[in-house]
Amino acid sequence: MATLSNAEIARTLKEIRTLMEFAGEPFFKFMAYERAAETLENAAPASQLIASGELQGLPGIGKTIAGRIAELLESGTIAYRDELAAKYPTTLIDVLGVQGIGMKTAQSLFKEQGIASLADLERAVDAGALDGVARLGKKSIENIKRGILAFKGRGTRTPLGRALPLALEIVAYLEAGGKARELTVAGSVRRAEVTVGDIDIICTSTEPGDVIARFVKWDRAEAVLAEGVTKASIWLAGGLQIDLRVLPADVFGNLLQHFTGSREHNIQLREFAVRKGLRVSENGILDVATGTNTTCRTETDVYAALGLPFIPPEMRLGVGELEAAIAGTLPVPVSLADLKGDFHMHCTWSDGTDSLEAMIAAAAARGYAYHSISDHSWGRGKSMGLDPAELRSQAARAREIGERHGIVTLCSSEVDIRTDGTLDFDDATLRELDIVVASVHNAMNISRDAMTARLIRACENPYVTIIGHPTGRNVQSFPGYEFDYDAVFAAAARTGTALEIDGQPGRLDLPSALARRAREFGVTFALDSDAHSAAHLANVAYSVGQARRAWITPAEVLNARSLEGVRAFVAAKRSAIAR
């Protein structure tokens, strides 16, 4: 069976969706593919779900689409997709990706001028062939020209690690203007999506014009895309778009909820409301029978008006959170304030850029009760990793420095998991450590079976506390090495080994959909920064964001426990697996 990631499958489903619409299929028929794709993006791996018979029955995935996904995994393609693609080239999807060109325009350009790709479109625009096309005036053609430039410059989606700091920067900039109230990041950034298409900022103001004027003058804005009375959009270098909306205070809750999404969550929420005779929009909640419109100043009020508890933004993915909220079983996810420590950080003894003392001082300054320094083991190369003697010497110094800074500094190491699943240090050395983070750093392209066995063997080592960045993925460039997720999650739960959610913005590993799957096995998680400098200790917030997307509660987080609780977790595993 071909191993396609959910993201790849979702891409194919969306391709089908677009081509179906292009072909003139009924609205709700092609929309079903879009909803199924969105569900899949936040679900456990499809191959695993098929094996366990759980795929059909996921929100928006019925018999037909489940069958098509299975067909794709088995044969590498979907006959229905190929049929569509034979009539309508998939390059039309690029044309539709140009801002300003929607389905109707693309259809008429294809039918009348044979425009089937971005290159076709560019040629037609340059040749003036679009002049005179119905409903395409001068301004529309200008928009299309800009849209083509943006499409080419846009490239990939922006990682959260770049988008969130930018969002906070513009919020601070607008704040300094003094005219904006309730400035909030909304949209996919607020939901902590790993990558985002744009940045949404909303606020209220009694002088919206002043806020908009300040926004479009931001010195980092490359171009102003739109500037209206309550809404403006700018582009940054590289094509990232930032939208600002200035809203009346009395509907702030409705609007924040609306603009936070996800779209799938909002659709489900509105369908739920319709069944209660209520119509939800960004303008309020309309009681259809009485005609009364209820406006809300806060999101909590919005959900309460529908008889629901507040649903945290990171959980609004349309993957069962509404059903759980209705049933009263929605867990309260872990938050940054729950964390009492951080197990994964490096200093200049290995590949960190700040000194041992600087890292300890910074951890203490964050208010942690404990933390561990986990520099690399020597297998990573003598220049980078520590040998057992260096590790002992570091441990002694770290404990002493920690005491001076009023924090318990645990002795740890990020130990390489070798190809066969054994570790880079022998048992005698590992036994001296308080915490052991075991990670895969090399030989990532071994077979799926070999990688599964390698990770399970690491879990079965009594001294391994945490598996670091369990999939090895890179948010932008590498989907992660292949292994049987369920088998490893089961092993982690069985052996009392925590799985890390690594907070480095380039990693965010475990991915949240997998973490949610792991949760079903009863796994304990470690939310770590994997900081390589003192400033990067703050990256643990990214880890928390992903954990919240996975519905992880404080009780399931090792570093939300007291120091005694952590020591008990370590001791329990060591005594259960004696050797």
Place this chain on the structure above:
DNA sequence: GCCGTTTTCGGCCCGACTGTTTTCAGTCG
């Protein structure tokens, strides 16, 4: 194509803005 504390058939979230138009289609979120 999916789905069900009114339904296995008949529904399916909601609105704003823009540009091209004399009342609205198309696009976007």
